[in-house]
Amino acid sequence: MRAARFISAATVLALAMVTGCSDGDGDGENKTTSSTSVPSGLESFYGQKLSWKGCDKGFECATVQVPLNYAEPSGDKVGISVIRLRAEDGSRRIGSLLTNPGGPGGSGVDFVRQAARTFGSDLRRRFDIVGFDPRGVAASDPVRCNTGPQLDEFFATDASPDDPKETKTLAARSRAFAERCKTKAASELPYVGTAHAARDMDILRAALGDDKLTYYGASYGTYLGADYAEQFPGNVRALVLDGAVDPSLSSTELLVEQAKGFETALRAFADNCVKSGNCPFGNSADAVVAKISSFLAAVDKKPLTSNRDQRKVTESLAVMGIARSLYVKEYWPVLRQALTQAMQNSDGTILLALADEMVERKPNGTYSNQTDANMAVNCIDKPNPSDLAAYKRYADQAEKVAPRFGPFVVWGGLPCVYWPYQTKQEPKPFTAKGAAPIVVIGTIRDPATPYKWAQKLAGQLSSGVLLTFNGDGHTAYLQGNPCITKATDDYLITTDPPKDGTTCG
Structure with a gap:
């Protein structure tokens, strides 16, 4: 809607469901993994160690440095704001569950603050729930x-x-x-697109200490996740794309x-x-x-x-x-x-x-940068x-x-x-050839990301699996449907997807 395309309602839904901090690094984290290759020239970014600090109510926050322009990694940098809620059972911790609530322009840090404790109990026990503000958004050098x-x-x-x-x-x-x-x-506009943000996610994956990425993305976050899988298919552990966007369509x-x-x-x-x-x-x-x-x-x-x-x-x-x-x-x-x-x-x-x-207008008449970031990403992602x-x-x-x-x-x-900067890159399907199974969730009467987009994305992805929610509203997972919750949580924990075409509701 009006400079707020693909805005996810996941945060608001999480708020409707919601009825001591520590400092320092966790065990086994903040190491560059050996099972995935590091792109040449980016070794210092992939090898960085995160300095976690308590940031209220059990959350920890840090900043990840990424290149502004990946073609010139020695040039200007962008600080990506990150937040996590540690896994409740450290002895059985699998790794990090990286999340994105949509937008583009939605704050992943705010989302995790509000929604982390509404994720499935099994996920909270086994994963650190992690959010981040993509480049150009909120606390990450905002546009x-x-x-x-x-x-x-x-x-x-x-x-x-x-x-x-x-x-x-x-x-x-x-x-x-x-x-x-x-x-x-x-100086920022040419580099705030989804392709750059997806590359940031791989640096973040390494900085979090994960060999491969486990991810939940809602709304626009599905486009970001699918772009990641397209660029880094071998680094996919388990991706849930909820309220899918069809990448093959024009703007x-x-x-x-x-x-x-x-x-x-x-x-x-x-x-x-x-x-x-x-x-x-x-x-x-x-x-x-x-x-x-x-x-x-x-x-x-x-x-x-x-x-x-x-x-x-x-x-x-x-x-x-x-x-x-x-x-x-x-x-x-x-x-x-x-x-x-x-x-x-x-x-x-x-x-x-x-x-x-x-559009995140505050009572005093000021706005978050959601609208500016939303437009900046949408305008650079596809030709107009x-x-x-x-x-x-x-x-x-x-x-x-x-x-x-x-x-x-x-x-x-x-x-x-x-817009002052235009791309010539035409839209195309994302196939993510070679990626592990990726679960795409579609809601039948979703207002903002029509159900057929989920069908299309699941079909385009070489390892796509379609999970359907026969319901209303935008995105499915945080609506609390037991069938959706179980199918999603089981997949993220075990990497075994539900049967393709499964319907809940």
Whole structure:
């Protein structure tokens, strides 16, 4: 959604589930392993020893140094912020479980702080649960381009333009976003892409003392994990890719398909509302969806007010608030309340709060760097349409197949057209030939990473195994389904995957 593509809701879900520190290095850690080769020129990075320090509530933190540009490893460096929760049973410890919650732009350090203790009990006993902020994110030399007021303006801009004037305004603000990044982060932008972050993960694997990588990635984290497997297939021990991204799609194809995923989730919400009884928006799923469409059209003409602050709740912010609720099924009652408040009283307070949560806007009007990092990674990872006219064709296509979400999702990536650094590397499937079995989890009605992406990724990977969750919400593992938990935990511990095509739900 709008400069927040592939944002994972895993952290929020973990928070919904959540009802003395030590210093120094652990036994058998911080050594360069002998079973995997070290790329020439990178010996000092692979051989570094981590200095762990207690960082509250049983967690330990450290920093891993990686090259800014792998083509010039003796040049500038980036400090990658890392956190771990030690394995509960040190005598039976297998190694580290590296994790990434998605984004791009999501803080893996924050994710582990909030979610580590919600992982399966067997995993917590046998693995250190490890998170990291990828380069350009949060505490790892963050990309910062925009002020709070600038992002407020960007997100409030009409992202379903109805006429040339609105399109011109959207284009101008998207171009300004890109130009600010060029001015403020020019030295970082060429090197924040997923391919570099995946190489960082291999250095991190070695610094953690693991011969091979054990990994859990959600949402965009599946793309990062699949890229790692493509580059380092022989270093894969066990990878779980939950809420998969299809690497073979173009940047705009991903957005169009994602918009369709949100339409599917909205209809699931509507059906649930009707079946739960006394649905205030209609007596059928079709009626509920039509009511929401009419509501958004009205907001486009007259924004809502809010008690949260002085901002007007535009159609774009209202759509963002709705989308935020669709990431997590537990939010559906909140969405029902938010829409009721907005439709009956023209009060967008709850919708605005949801939209702010989506893009990590704080009550004081400042933002995390999630949005800036998200755009920086997405814009450099894949080629983008050459101009506004070419981009508009994809937005028009999205509106036809996803009338409520299509324009907002696709137009949200418009700054990439004006991005100062472009790649010529065309999208391609990741096969990771020679890798150990890799488990790909897909949720049938996932709003942000459609189920067919999991099917596609599992099929592309030479050792891919598909595990299906017949449910709602974005990603599956942290939803607490016993079948998903057991299949995932057993695989990560033993490296024996579930039977390909297994369905839970």
